[in-house]
Amino acid sequence: MKFKLIVASVSDEVTDAIVDAARAEGATGCTVVTSARGQGLKKTKTFFGLDLSGARDVVLIIVEQHLSRRILERISEAGGFDDRPGTGVAVMIDVEDAVGLGSQIHTLQSEIEDEI
Template identity: 55%
Template structure:
């Protein structure tokens, strides 16, 4: 079984929405890294030398490759990434090898066989 890593940078108020959506579409878990900071095309506003930014989280989802595109699109739609700038971004990268995922493989095998 082959995997992809979906990496999501999202405003913290949308983290639970992204997690719920990814599970609904086949993700078996995620790692959440809190307190991330990012900058887009425009620099952040400041007030008395303090930067005014919304809190961001980074989500790492190791998903089966046949489910990855569907999960990625569902996350984008649910979190409304394309509706206005600065909401978040998500992308996927290939994973050459993974260990410690045998329980996920057991759960995903029937689902992937159904898809194929």
């Protein structure tokens, strides 16, 4: 079984929406790293040296490759990445090897059996 890693940097108000969207498309879990910082095309404003940009989260989702594109597109829709600038960005990376997914592999095999 081959996997992809979806890494999404999102504003914290859309984190739950993209996690729910990923689960609805077949993701079996994720890791959310909170309080990340990022910058886009325009530098964020500060107030006496304090950053005024909203909090960001980094969401890490390991998914089976057959489900990966569908999940990536769905989280983009749920987060409004293309509709609202600054909401988030997601990339997908090949995973060469992974451990600790034994309990999820059985679930994934039954879910994607028809697609393979």
